[in-house]
Amino acid sequence: MEAKHNDDVIGRARVTDTPELEAYYDELRTLGAGALWTVANDIEPWEPRPSSIPMLWKYDDLRELVLKSSELVTPEQAGRRVVYLVNDKRRDVSAAVGWLYTGIQVTRPGESTSAHRHRASALRFIMEGEGGYTVVDGNKITFEVNDFVITPNSAWHEHGVAPDGKTCVWQDGLDIPLVNALEANDYAVFDGKQPLDVPVNQSPLSYSAPGLIPADKVWDKPYSPLFKYSWKQVYPALLEAAKVNDGNPFDGILMHYTNPLTGGHVMQTMGASMQLLRAGEHTKAHKHTGSFVYQCAKGKGYSVIGGKRYDWKERDIFCVPSWVYHEHVNLSGTEDACLFSFHDLPVIEKLGLYQEKAYPENDGHQVLD
Amino acid sequence: MEAKHNDDVIGRARVTDTPELEAYYDELRTLGAGALWTVANDIEPWEPRPSSIPMLWKYDDLRELVLKSSELVTPEQAGRRVVYLVNDKRRDVSAAVGWLYTGIQVTRPGESTSAHRHRASALRFIMEGEGGYTVVDGNKITFEVNDFVITPNSAWHEHGVAPDGKTCVWQDGLDIPLVNALEANDYAVFDGKQPLDVPVNQSPLSYSAPGLIPADKVWDKPYSPLFKYSWKQVYPALLEAAKVNDGNPFDGILMHYTNPLTGGHVMQTMGASMQLLRAGEHTKAHKHTGSFVYQCAKGKGYSVIGGKRYDWKERDIFCVPSWVYHEHVNLSGTEDACLFSFHDLPVIEKLGLYQEKAYPENDGHQVLD
Amino acid sequence: MEAKHNDDVIGRARVTDTPELEAYYDELRTLGAGALWTVANDIEPWEPRPSSIPMLWKYDDLRELVLKSSELVTPEQAGRRVVYLVNDKRRDVSAAVGWLYTGIQVTRPGESTSAHRHRASALRFIMEGEGGYTVVDGNKITFEVNDFVITPNSAWHEHGVAPDGKTCVWQDGLDIPLVNALEANDYAVFDGKQPLDVPVNQSPLSYSAPGLIPADKVWDKPYSPLFKYSWKQVYPALLEAAKVNDGNPFDGILMHYTNPLTGGHVMQTMGASMQLLRAGEHTKAHKHTGSFVYQCAKGKGYSVIGGKRYDWKERDIFCVPSWVYHEHVNLSGTEDACLFSFHDLPVIEKLGLYQEKAYPENDGHQVLD
């Protein structure tokens, strides 16, 4: 079991309140002040303390309702026609976990939104449909199921589905709650649709070459010049890596989507990853700082998060809060399973706040509550 | 005046609720979901939206109460004997502004605290006294009035005053609210006092040489190896710079305390600065993202923050929230004035969230409310 | 034509020698000194001054001789059985151009070398054969024609061909002349063959995913973790890029092989590139600092280098010295042509010595001498 920390030690606040102290506190209060020792033990926890709880959103439950939104409101009315997923403990900030927002957006053939931008960063993971596209800073990007697409901090963007396509559904991920909390978000509407400055898919066709960078392109943005990561390249890469690597005991074959110009996360405030759980794989449990939203991209299995089991299959979405133990299981003995995730690791890492701990008992596996 | 943004445009949510929609929302709610368009305009503001208000804490009001704490509780009982300053709109997170905590700590001759460490970063700015010291990672650092001292993320630290010293008062600055919000804070108590591994003041005596770095020291920490910035070096440097620079229209002669190994901020999550307002200087107003806590280190004057005037003199503390216009005035026509500040610019900058705007009217000066 | 610089101006040495001065020079010479003005104009040229000349090595001429070496000496006797290519003006330092060495190595089925390492960096570009491999720091890497392989600074390496393979020929590139000139080269012999620590091709199978990096691998080396860049990935990437880019006026579709963890050159002292000249493409001429060795990987054409035409086809090797005008022509109207190159751009760029100039006349095309 976890170490119990005791506040009855030197170095923690252990003041017994008295009438004199109470009067003192009142006096401080009138001056916009307080006595630190009355709050110290609360604001200085022994270990990281998450405010979210683990949650699972089953796509079977949500799909009908998501599609129904396309009958209830138009994209023009709604701005974006999205059902968002909200953590029971984070309703006040509209977050799915920690400071991360996620939602499911639906767009019908021939529909398209107007362009906008915001200081918050955004990403998409494609769930259903054909003929979908996004336009990022004048570059039209077409996408397919399980593709991962970014629309970074302050980049103009808009989405749509070709008239001869099929209704598209994708998961949005944004750090709106974080950027609001940091009191730095903004929003602007583009007057109409963006002009298409460059050939369709210029970004992925220029920057998807493994270990090759165009010699004559200048890129001065703080995010990846690669706007789309194609499942048809990503999945084979996972299979190749699985041939020659044991993988991580906690995560199987885990790869981060990266900015090919830096090797770092795709955007400044959110990262994303794809992991492959081999047939029958049952990882060990660990916990670490950082908040994660997962979507099952392939296969079926379950995760034990904070001692509870959450079963998932393709398109189900779930979250793992900061500093909560978690382990993943592929329920198939013959097929691999893949979990997409996005997270705030760029924030946690850049601010020096990452720490990790392996589950110390029971051969690394949690006992179900 | 500021541009008014109108939500009645394409690209913003403009849905009129109906009974059918209400029923739909109820259904979503049961699944841990919601319709984005019901919250979108609120969570995506047109401009950064601060949650704090400007506040001023006059040292004349607080000094007696701060000293009184040394009669009411011992350092052992209190952990740290500190009066903390709290923003009227941020009492829930014990913050002075944004996600920054500040307090005033008092230590009497011969007193010393036990050592501890936490993931949150801390800094001190010395207000009164003689013979004070801090011990950071085994290096004892002595300090004087207006010195600036850091005790970074996860560094062991403890404070005290020599038996033949005079009662010391200093301002503490920490990012406890931020690190709690990011669900990453922790705390540990050192068993007793740290052994003094190296000569007193090794850090400042090794790393304070202008433009010189010890060739044979290895430093692998993500924060400055210089733990103290001495007023007796800082103030002359400001005077020298003022001889040959016009200074910044919004801030006079403004310098950041930096890590001499990188030229960057002193710590990963908090920076600090010192600025000199020349005799009679009245800066222009601007606003920018990032939260700031100021202390007047020298002279007297006032700041206009969000259209209100806040008068300050030596030792007064005030705050400027994110995205609130502010300008500074030195009320003396013959003496310079100096403002120390600490802030979350390292966070704002690393996450790509900095933006700035000059006050567009009245020759750059706010009209008082 | 190029601007002519005249030394008869203020700021250049213009001293007329006299008997008194001659005596003075003699006196200086005895003290290990001299008068700067006697050498200044020579050692401070108006423009970069190459010491190499352009050269072309036709594979038709060399192939027989290269293969013959495998009858004349064994790998054990020769250390490495290599015919090296040497610039007529750089025989003293065994360089093909500038400070770059290149050679053609032949290995027969079943042969393998012992392992060694050196401070100089090395790379290979595969010209012929089947079943070839290299072992870099314990990782066996198999390769095919037109693959590009690195064996970086101080990495143990050895090469061989499988017993059931076909005689392999590849081009070696090293910066031996540079590292010797910088008085920093060294050499060590491994006692026997390296143990194979990891699965065959672990490096390329782990790091060749476009925009994906293994999350759990730690890499602390100053060079690319990707040891092989496969032609079967590189060539399609060039074709993709050519679909959506106009390319560079001087180089067509030019891509640098990069370290996927940094986006920078593959090694600290040598970089490598692949470029595609579209059917009928005739680039414009420019000159820049940095020395280049080219090998034609596909197609046929010619380059005009310093006013002379050099015709090349697959496997031919040629060089472009620093600050010599050059332009490239694909002679086919229907097929693309590809040029591999390696160069010292990492050195030139890191030391702040890069400059470039477009050919200013005749619509950017040199007039043949």
Next chain:
Amino acid sequence: MEAKHNDDVIGRARVTDTPELEAYYDELRTLGAGALWTVANDIEPWEPRPSSIPMLWKYDDLRELVLKSSELVTPEQAGRRVVYLVNDKRRDVSAAVGWLYTGIQVTRPGESTSAHRHRASALRFIMEGEGGYTVVDGNKITFEVNDFVITPNSAWHEHGVAPDGKTCVWQDGLDIPLVNALEANDYAVFDGKQPLDVPVNQSPLSYSAPGLIPADKVWDKPYSPLFKYSWKQVYPALLEAAKVNDGNPFDGILMHYTNPLTGGHVMQTMGASMQLLRAGEHTKAHKHTGSFVYQCAKGKGYSVIGGKRYDWKERDIFCVPSWVYHEHVNLSGTEDACLFSFHDLPVIEKLGLYQEKAYPENDGHQVLD
């Protein structure tokens, strides 16, 4: 003694020439080629191999001749009136050691040079005089004895002495030989004298504050914004550091002049250092890659370089070639001694070529030849 490496091992070339091979070599030669095994052991040394020898230039010998140059030629005729010091083994490239040039420049009161710039970087160390100044990119910098001044890659610069000053003598250091070798040097003459764009000494007055950086200055150059490092700040800093540090066994208290914005070397291709040898200090011997030119700035002593003793006192200049053992001795038992040096460590380090070895015998001290 050093390990002797034997070429008679597997992995080294051990071919016995035959008439057949001789014929083969001749054939290769006609094609601009050669057999690697005929040169391999020579171009791949077991250990770094310096081309320079240690040398000492006594100022007592040179001073008269240096001053005499001011009678023999004018600055206008000479370009720069400099006596340069040249290594007996590097006369072909006008280098004092390795690829570093050094000279002694004399300027009389009222004299000034015209402005020029070059791709090579330059630095000065002031030896004698009063009223000297340099102008770097429009910023006039005044200097005194033992000050260190930089005029970086491609920065316009010119020098002079005030009419009421005293004849100034300073040491120049440049990497002309290196930049020539890399075929990248250039030269341009400024038409007349530079306009003084900013107040005198703006650079040192703005950037000499320990641990403080101007918040509002933008600096996009790849070299230090601090153009002068004043002895009156440097020497006290060495004394402070000596109080709390044992120093380096090979170098005493050794500090690098650094770019305060990066903590790195002052320029891209040359660095500089100052070291203090405490009274009676006798350092241990080591050798490392990189070439060094020293000037004694204070005191007297000797260095043992490559087994020979070289005695020095104030203003004497000497060199240590790459990979030659050296140790330093302060001959005074009561006074400290200071050695200024400049070197190519930025090159050696950035290219991954640094290595170091302590003298393994005799308690770390060389036996004099």
